[in-house]
Amino acid sequence: DQQVKQNSPSLSVQEGRISILNCDYTNSMFDYFLWYKKYPAEGPTFLISISSIKDKNEDGRFTVFLNKSAKHLSLHIVPSQPGDSAVYFCAAGSNYKLTFGKGTLLTVNP
Amino acid sequence: DTAVSQTPKYLVTQMGNDKSIKCEQNLGHDTMYWYKQDSKKFLKIMFSYNNKELIINETVPNRFSPKSPDKAHLNLHINSLELGDSAVYFCASSRGGNYNSPLHFGNGTRLTVT
Numbered sequence: 339d340q341q342v343k344q345n346s347p348s349l350s351v352q353e354g355r356i357s358i359l360n361c362d363y364t365n366s367m368f369d370y371f372l373w374y375k376k377y378p379a380e381g382p383t384f385l386i387s388i389s390s391i392k393d394k395n396e397d398g399r400f401t402v403f404l405n406k407s408a409k410h411l412s413l414h415i416v417p418s419q420p421g422d423s424a425v426y427f428c429a430a431g432s433n434y435k436l437t438f439g440k441g442t443l444l445t446v447n448p
Numbered sequence: 449d450t451a452v453s454q455t456p457k458y459l460v461t462q463m464g465n466d467k468s469i470k471c472e473q474n475l476g477h478d479t480m481y482w483y484k485q486d487s488k489k490f491l492k493i494m495f496s497y498n499n500k501e502l503i504i505n506e507t508v509p510n511r512f513s514p515k516s517p518d519k520a521h522l523n524l525h526i527n528s529l530e531l532g533d534s535a536v537y538f539c540a541s542s543r544g545g546n547y548n549s550p551l552h553f554g555n556g557t558r559l560t561v562t
Contacts, residue, residue, distance in 0.1 A: 372550055381452070381538050381553030382491070427491065434479065434544075435504055436551065438491040 341365045342430050344439035352447055357415040359442050361428030364409065368430035368437075373402060373413045376425045376441070385426075386413070418446045451475050454539045454554035461529055462562055469524045469557045471539030479503075480522035481540040481551065482514060491538070497522055526559075534561045 343362045351357045359373075369390045374382035388395040388402045388411070395402050401414045415422055423446050428439040454471040461467050473480065481504075482494040495514045496504035502514070511527040526533060536558050540551040 374551075374553075379555065381540070381555045382551075383553070384550035387550060434496050434498065435493055437493075440489050 342428055342437050342439040344428055344442050346442050347440070348443040348445070350445045350447060351418050353420055354417045357418045357422065357444055357446065359413040359426050359428070359444065361411050361439055362409060363430045365430065366409070367432050369432050370430070371402070371404060371411050372429045372431070372436070374427040374429060376427060382427055420446050420448050422446050452539055452541055452552050452554040454557055456557060457555065458558050460560045460562065463529055463531060465529050466525070466527045467529060467559070468526070469537055471522045471524070471554060473520055473541040473552070475541055475552060477541035477543045477552070478519055479542045479544060480516065482522065482524050483538040483540060485536040485538065485556070487535070529561045531561050534559055
């Protein structure tokens with residue numbers, strides 16, 4: 339039973355364009371959401387988070403949008419850079435427990 | 449300075465053996481975790497300790513036993529290893545357990561059971 343779903347296993351975009359990564363969740367008890375980035379042979383690193391009481395959080399080139407009614411969140415990266423190429427994990431949490439999606443491999447082409 | 453370090457990075461062993469993975473964090477966090485990334489790439493929580501006390505114990509076989517000697521360390525001992533235990537195991541830490549305290553992960557231990 340996947341409570342956090344990332345339905346696109348991969349995404350390819352051109353450098354300078356916008357990357358949009360999507361995530362859906364089913365558990366309405368989740369009260370915070372995060373995005374992590376992972377390079378090969380490394381652990382995931384925190385990128386950006388959002389509380390369930392907000393619908394948008396921005397940090398530089400990264401913006402996370404939360405639509406609670408649709409149980410959907412997305413990560414926008416503008417402009418995309420080749421160094422952004424990595425696997426992006428969506429995660430949803432409540433009370434010390436994070437549930438991760440399967441990840442989306444983003445490739446940014448020069 | 450490595451914030452969350454786990455050893456070894458690679459572990460190859462035979463079925464039936466007992467092995468341990470060590471984890472240490474120097475971030476001053478009070479909560480530590482073990483996650484497992486299986487062949488389907490899902491990252492799933494196994495255990496969580498807050499101030500040395502077990503607070504999350506997912507449906508993990510009893511062969512897996514975490515040990516937290518202090519707040520900075522959380523080790524994972526696995527008895528009677530099975531083929532299905534092959535995975536990448538990630539240690540992580542955080543200050544508390546909400547969105548203001550994201551997890552900091554180690555680089556993982558790739559366990560291969562033959």
